[in-house]
Amino acid sequence: MESSKIFRIICQLFTIMLIVIVSSPLISLAFYTSPTNELNPPLNLHQDESVNKGISDVYIFNDDYSDDPPTNKPVYDLLTVAERQAKSLTTVLPAYQPYYGEKTVYLTFDDGPDPENTPIVLDLLKKHGIKATFFVTGTQAEKYPNLLKQIYQEGHAIGNHSYNHIYRDLYQSPHSYMAQLHQTDNVIKNIIGVRPNITRAPGGTVGSFNSRYWEFLKKEGYIEVGWNVSSGDASEARADDIFQNIVYQMNNTYLWSHAIVLMHDGRGHSETVKALPNIITYFKKHDFEFHVINLKTPSPW
Numbered sequence: 001m002e003s004s005k006i007f008r009i010i011c012q013l014f015t016i017m018l019i020v021i022v023s024s025p026l027i028s029l030a031f032y033t034s035p036t037n038e039l040n041p042p043l044n045l046h047q048d049e050s051v052n053k054g055i056s057d058v059y060i061f062n063d064d065y066s067d068d069p070p071t072n073k074p075v076y077d078l079l080t081v082a083e084r085q086a087k088s089l090t091t092v093l094p095a096y097q098p099y100y101g102e103k104t105v106y107l108t109f110d111d112g113p114d115p116e117n118t119p120i121v122l123d124l125l126k127k128h129g130i131k132a133t134f135f136v137t138g139t140q141a142e143k144y145p146n147l148l149k150q151i152y153q154e155g156h157a158i159g160n161h162s163y164n165h166i167y168r169d170l171y172q173s174p175h176s177y178m179a180q181l182h183q184t185d186n187v188i189k190n191i192i193g194v195r196p197n198i199t200r201a202p203g204g205t206v207g208s209f210n211s212r213y214w215e216f217l218k219k220e221g222y223i224e225v226g227w228n229v230s231s232g233d234a235s236e237a238r239a240d241d242i243f244q245n246i247v248y249q250m251n252n253t254y255l256w257s258h259a260i261v262l263m264h265d266g267r268g269h270s271e272t273v274k275a276l277p278n279i280i281t282y283f284k285k286h287d288f289e290f291h292v293i294n295l296k297t298p299s300p301w
């Protein structure tokens with residue numbers, strides 16, 4: 001009797017030891033928080049293989065929003081707002097902890113994709129090994145679906161910049177604004193299989209949004225992303241002015257933790273493309289980390 005009891009105890013001890021040994025790497029993984037570089041990407045719990053063939057640099061929600069998304073990966077949603085509502089899933093995003101680095105820059109490009117400028121921008125980003133964010137319009141994405149795919153596949157973030165960018169259509173009412181976001185979501189999802197939660201209002205929200213616009217965005221889980229560094233790259237600006245505008249604004253040390261730089265890769269912005277190598281070199285020289293806009297990007301101001 002005694003020997004069988006001892007044997008049982010030994011077996012139990014052995015089992016406990018085995019569990020501890022097997023689970024210790026899992027425990028350390030569970031507590032593992034990645035620094036925000038691409039060498040150690042956080043676990044990607046919602047990555048959908050069918051949508052995401054060969055792409056490891058994005059994070060995709062496919063049900064609720066309760067899992068904590070990474071700080072420096074593009075974040076997308078497998079479902080549109082209408083699909084979420086049809087499945088009685090939440091559309092409201094939780095308040096994620098914003099990420100403030102010591103020196104973090106978000107390069108953003110609006111109004112594309114454009115067949116002349118976007119491929120050069122993508123080449124430059126690739127050459128420098130950095131990621132950026134593209135706020136695209138539905139009309140441009142429809143015209144140039146392969147460029148949208150390329151942006152996605154190369155690990156850059158995509159944001160919703162309305163369907164037609166025409167202020168008098170867009171800002172008639174919160175309903176017309178939301179309708180353009182939905183339309184663009186559908187265009188984007190038809191091309192890359194997922195849609196963004198991040199948006200940028202054409203011309204910015206000041207003077208166009210009232211509180212109802214903000215309410216609608218919140219209710220439907222859209223994050224509106226402004227900027228705090230304007231490249232001033234309107235059609236007449238020259239490459240050197242664009243570069244100097246950015247350098248001048250970066251004297252403000254408040255911006256270093258989350259510099260969100262507004263640029264354009266839409267039609268007619270070849271001077272921005274010309275300025276880009278200097279802009280990238282400037283931020284690299286000053287030891288900035290290049291991040292993509294996602295749900296953890298701090299509000300610009």
Ligand SMILES: [Zn+2]
Binds near residue numbers: 202
């Ligand atoms: Zn725009």
